[in-house]
Amino acid sequence: MKFSWEYFFGTFPLIAEKLPVTLSLTVISAGFSLALGTVMALVNYYRVPVLTQFLKAWSSFIRGTPAVTQMFFFYYGLATVSALVLNMSPLVAVAVVMSLNMSAFVAESVRAALLSVDDGQKEAALSLGMSNFQVITRIVIPQAVRIALPPLFNDIINLFKMSSLAFLVGIRDVMGASKIESAASFRFFECYAIVMLIYWFCTIVLTFLQRRLEKRCSAIYE
Amino acid sequence: MESMVEVRGLSKTFDGSTYILKDIDLNVAKNEVVAILGPSGTGKSTLLRCLNYLCEPTAGSVRVGSVTVDAARHTGSQVRLLRRQSAMVFQSYNLFKNKTARENVMEALVTVQKKSKAEAESIALRLLEKVGMLDRKDYYPSKMSGGQQQRVGIARALAVNPNVLLFDEPTSALDPELVGEVLNTIRQLAEEETSTMLLVTHEVRFARNVASRILFMEDGHIAADGTPEQIIDNPGSVSPRLQQFLNFVSK
Ligand SMILES: Nc1ncnc2c1ncn2[C@@H]1O[C@H](COP(=O)(O)OP(=O)(O)OP(=O)(O)O)[C@@H](O)[C@H]1O
Numbered sequence: 001m002k003f004s005w006e007y008f009f010g011t012f013p014l015i016a017e018k019l020p021v022t023l024s025l026t027v028i029s030a031g032f033s034l035a036l037g038t039v040m041a042l043v044n045y046y047r048v049p050v051l052t053q054f055l056k057a058w059s060s061f062i063r064g065t066p067a068v069t070q071m072f073f074f075y076y077g078l079a080t081v082s083a084l085v086l087n088m089s090p091l092v093a094v095a096v097v098m099s100l101n102m103s104a105f106v107a108e109s110v111r112a113a114l115l116s117v118d119d120g121q122k123e124a125a126l127s128l129g130m131s132n133f134q135v136i137t138r139i140v141i142p143q144a145v146r147i148a149l150p151p152l153f154n155d156i157i158n159l160f161k162m163s164s165l166a167f168l169v170g171i172r173d174v175m176g177a178s179k180i181e182s183a184a185s186f187r188f189f190e191c192y193a194i195v196m197l198i199y200w201f202c203t204i205v206l207t208f209l210q211r212r213l214e215k216r217c218s219a220i221y222e
Numbered sequence: 223m224e225s226m227v228e229v230r231g232l233s234k235t236f237d238g239s240t241y242i243l244k245d246i247d248l249n250v251a252k253n254e255v256v257a258i259l260g261p262s263g264t265g266k267s268t269l270l271r272c273l274n275y276l277c278e279p280t281a282g283s284v285r286v287g288s289v290t291v292d293a294a295r296h297t298g299s300q301v302r303l304l305r306r307q308s309a310m311v312f313q314s315y316n317l318f319k320n321k322t323a324r325e326n327v328m329e330a331l332v333t334v335q336k337k338s339k340a341e342a343e344s345i346a347l348r349l350l351e352k353v354g355m356l357d358r359k360d361y362y363p364s365k366m367s368g369g370q371q372q373r374v375g376i377a378r379a380l381a382v383n384p385n386v387l388l389f390d391e392p393t394s395a396l397d398p399e400l401v402g403e404v405l406n407t408i409r410q411l412a413e414e415e416t417s418t419m420l421l422v423t424h425e426v427r428f429a430r431n432v433a434s435r436i437l438f439m440e441d442g443h444i445a446a447d448g449t450p451e452q453i454i455d456n457p458g459s460v461s462p463r464l465q466q467f468l469n470f471v472s473k
């Protein structure tokens with residue numbers, strides 16, 4: 001079969017129109033994984049007993065297994081033992097898995113940023129009579145944010161790509177749409193070229209934004 | 223004379239067996255300027271840091287101003303009250319990097335003393351002027367030299383109007399040409415302020431000129447305690463180790 005430009009341009013909008021599904025999955029999971037990952041990072045930062053050890057094992061598990069395996073284990077595996085998962089809509093299930101997965105990476109980015117603030121500044125604040133809460137909110141976090149933002153944005157780019165898992169449980173995101181179109185027309189090359197280009201384009205835009213963010217961040221407090 | 227610092231039976235061990243501070247007793251009167259000398263690793267910083275509990279003593283009690291804290295039974299709120307009695311100037315300045323010179327000086331006034339922004343600001347500007355940093359008030363630490371950062375560090379310590387000022391080698395991290403500006407600032411304070419100071423330093427000549435009393439530390443205890451004349455001008459009659467140390471650092 002010859003590459004058909006006509007088919008390519010005709011199908012492009014059909015696939016691209018599913019971009020909102022992909023993007024909303026990304027945005028929602030980004031929100032949850034940022035919140036969850038930050039809590040995990042704080043638990044680690046304050047070395048909360050028991051929880052710290054638990055999160056360490058959890059993080060090793062998440063980072064040591066493929067996201068697609070986690071997706072299947074959660075959606076098909078856990079569904080056999082949990083009514084909650086069984087009755088879950090695919091969209092929610094994917095968002096849950098993406099959030100849980102990415103929170104482990106977010107936790108690592110945030111943890112490293114918190115640790116980048118030197119003990120000397122904390123000692124100076126404490127020596128003046130500031131409370132631990134004041135130290136973390138007024139001294140540590142403002143500096144950590146600046147360090148954390150660039151790697152966190154990277155995590156979001158990864159999340160955007162990870163959202164392609166959604167098609168595995170029947171969601172019509174851009175990946176799902178190209179699978180369906182190609183199954184109907186047998187024009188696999190065109191369909192998957194389209195979806196690759198869409199992902200690539202979006203990632204280029206996100207990376208561009210990340211570069212600017214990185215510049216802005218390194219210029220604060222100077 | 224009113225006593226400002228009183229240390230009783232202070233001991234510190236990090237590992238449970240080697241004692242960094244061994245049963246130290248120390249009294250510092252109001253307005254005394256005490257320089258602490260001694261070889262590296264003898265516990266000078268640890269002693270100073272026990273006074274504001276940045277380092278938690280293993281045993282003994284510490285009183286600064288009106289607040290006493292006993293190592294055996296201390297609470298977080300007692301420690302915070304103790305810390306409000308003193309202020310520390312650090313070897314590595316430790317300015318808050320997310321705050322300008324002015325904001326660094328204002329920080330504790332607003333967060334600890336609950337002063338209004340306006341009041342804190344006017345105090346900050348007055349103190350920055352005093353240390354000669356008024357023209358740099360809106361600079362972040364990353365844009366200041368070491369000497370400038372340290373002078374802001376001194377202004378930050380003065381801002382809380384502490385009963386006792388603690389200096390831990392305030393000039394050791396500075397390039398030689400910047401040491402003078404910081405020592406001058408401290409000397410000026412020692413002369414004109416009615417404040418009590420404890421100052422760990424390797425600048426023997428400076429200690430000789432500025433301090434009213436000198437402690438010499440050795441192996442976690444105070445090996446000699448006297449006036450600058452006694453300790454620095456006639457070390458031989460105090461102890462051979464002191465003489466050796468002074469010969470070594472003055473080279
Ligand atoms: N957090 C710590 N954990 C373990 N040992 C420590 C700690 N802090 C200090 N020490 C040890 O305590 C001893 C005294 O340290 P301290 O910093 O008080 O010495 P110092 O007299 O200030 O020396 P210097 O002139 O080098 O600053 C050193 O042997 C040091 O290794």
Ligand SMILES: [Mg+2]
Nearest residue numbers: 266267268391
């Ligand atoms: Mg020291």
